[in-house]
Amino acid sequence: MSDPVVDHLLARHDAIVTDLMTLLRMPSVSADPAFARGMDDARRFLLDRLTAIGMENVRLLDGGGQPAVYGDWLHAPGRPTLLVYGHYDVQPPDPLDAWTTPPFEPAIRDGKLFARGASDVKGSTMIAIEAVAALLAVEGCCPVNVKFFLEGEEETGSPSLRAIIGRYRDLLRADGVLSADGGRASRELPTVNTGARGANGLEFTLRTASGDLHSGRYGGAVRNALHEMAALIATLHDRDGRVAVAGFDSDAVPVTDRQRADVAAFPFDEAAFVEEVGAAPHGDPAYSMRERITLRPCLDINGMWGGYLGAGSKTIIPAEAHAKVSVRVVAGQDPRRVVDAVAAHLRRHCPAGVELTFGRIGDGSPASTLAPEHPLVRAAEAVLEAETGRRPIHVRLGASVPITAIFKETMGIDTLMFGFNLPDEPVHAPNEFFRMESIAMGLRAWPAILRRLGEFAPADFRPVT
């Protein structure tokens, strides 16, 4: 049964890939001000494309940080209004020398499109835009009202998303969020994401002297900031990899039998999962690996440094050491409280003679949960079952999608992740890629889910109370 919208999209497949590669060449790293130009270029690209496909009110929404790109089509009266979410910022590309081809020079090899941001999430963002474009081009209308909201700070924890929503609350009002960020948990099996861990982080510095000291002159007499950093970080986990911070998981909702059953239903080869990335399994033995990464909080040091990092040797006693810490939190946890518990632990374990200071600590984002009977879940199940012939299973995400929590908190609406990237695409690491096959799959699925959602009434999106 031919679908003219999908036919139109598949005929434009190569042109869409070419456009995507143009966007991928723009180094839109939000974490580092050195990439301001790449951020500008990506915004301009998206403003132009939204205008070209017939969006109205195309503009930047400024909340004091990186502005979001907005555009809407609101000519389906009585139908639900969907905020279609994507983001144009990407993770920093380092370490650069670990990339086979440069991060901002997209390259297709073995059916994979390699580039920073290909999988997270410029690829799926383009799919969403092109699906709406095709519906408008072929049918002249869209089955739902659409508001594109393409964020520029997802990779830095959406620091000004609340400010943007506060300032443009009326413009952004919607019945639900359809997100291009995150989605497939398996290449073989259709899955619907019904939740995600939350996240928060902190950065701290230790100081043991007013400056670096000569190890010949002071070696054996004073504290070394790197020894202190090592000793302090070593207290954060026990030997089995359990987080050893007092109160770290005290507000976490205990894992239920139903959750354990859901996890068990998802085929997951623990050994293969870690072997594939050259790692060894490690973590709390009271939980299976998949339970640990989807249902339990965790703590990781993301960066640690101090002293001389250059070529050769330098016999100093470093006076300063730094660490970046991130936590993932689960249902029930206040991400600010969790990070405060970590900070309190660090203070408690920091010896006299060592100065401990923290960078700004943010509120982070809590975990999120989508009810099984929600129209977003039901629409996704129907589309994925039609696409694959198999009944989708419910999964939760180990990664954090702060926007899901923020849209819920600020606008009371739920978010469905409907991106087409896969878990084995190294999204925050070198050689990130997006599978070419996922592009075609996304181009078939997005018009379908917009149509399914158009069958619901706006009222169906409201939570049952």
Place this chain on the structure above:
Amino acid sequence: MSDPVVDHLLARHDAIVTDLMTLLRMPSVSADPAFARGMDDARRFLLDRLTAIGMENVRLLDGGGQPAVYGDWLHAPGRPTLLVYGHYDVQPPDPLDAWTTPPFEPAIRDGKLFARGASDVKGSTMIAIEAVAALLAVEGCCPVNVKFFLEGEEETGSPSLRAIIGRYRDLLRADGVLSADGGRASRELPTVNTGARGANGLEFTLRTASGDLHSGRYGGAVRNALHEMAALIATLHDRDGRVAVAGFDSDAVPVTDRQRADVAAFPFDEAAFVEEVGAAPHGDPAYSMRERITLRPCLDINGMWGGYLGAGSKTIIPAEAHAKVSVRVVAGQDPRRVVDAVAAHLRRHCPAGVELTFGRIGDGSPASTLAPEHPLVRAAEAVLEAETGRRPIHVRLGASVPITAIFKETMGIDTLMFGFNLPDEPVHAPNEFFRMESIAMGLRAWPAILRRLGEFAPADFRPVT
């Protein structure tokens, strides 16, 4: 009693400082290949100066690394031959933003000459050259035979010094070494250095996965290279700061009562020593602080890094972590064995699933000891007593002077450190400076010690057996 040589030197004081500042402007960092140009410039400067003052056989001595600058004056038959040692390489200047004025733009403030290498050791090297220059200019001859040997790899542990000595053994033959590197232990009190700790180092890497991992996807499932690095480094010392490596000090000669008495004779304010640099005292409580830094071995992490070090956050599980380690060793210790003990400790404490690899491990340099009746010691005592009116006391250096050990081992000759820098000049750290008053003091003392040494016969320099 006027001395025409000293008068000549003091009349040239400002010109000598100007020349020294020219040399300090040359960024001769031997540890980092990026500074090759600065190394070249410093060599050319010294070759020109040695030629200008009347040295013969002026040339570079190549041992496969950074060549040494050489020049001799051998027209004092029957008199001792002194190898006059200095070095033209300097420590890396980072962290650059901690310098009040840039490291390679010398600036005089409050009677101090600030620049990387001012104290360690271009200042004292220039004093030695100018003292010989003045003796030749004023008296037409020198009281001893002089061979300048100005090294280019002191700050990287003199990796090719043995090769240079092996290749130029006849050219370098001498009765003793008079070194411009190291000397004064106190500004108030005359001291003669009779020994120094040795040193060695190693660098290692931990790997926990084939690449950095997304902490949302793998957090709680795998090892984190930074957690492993912290845990491993935390095993190297106990809570009191004692080195906890098995066998670390097993070959160290025990501290004798005589050594404890020598240390006690040197006025040393432990609290002031560490307070001055904003540090807290820390280390083996069985020894006084000055015993710890001159008579006991120690171990320091000089650099440690891994993961994301840039601006903002990056939620990765780092796959790789690095550390640079240095040790200081005392009499009786084989510096290679000590580092091997550290490597064995790291291997023993490294858990399964973590790959541990070492960089090249060198032989290091052992501690050195100069006999009290040696002509170099007696000459220094006489000169310093005449200069200060006080009897010099014997001290040992906590820092390492690899060349002292290497000259002893390869040529059987002893080295006296006769530099004029002071312990409070931050030589391996930002804002290194050399006191202006030390320049005048050095310009008076160097002609005097060369004359004193000229009163000995070459045979007096041979060790009593």
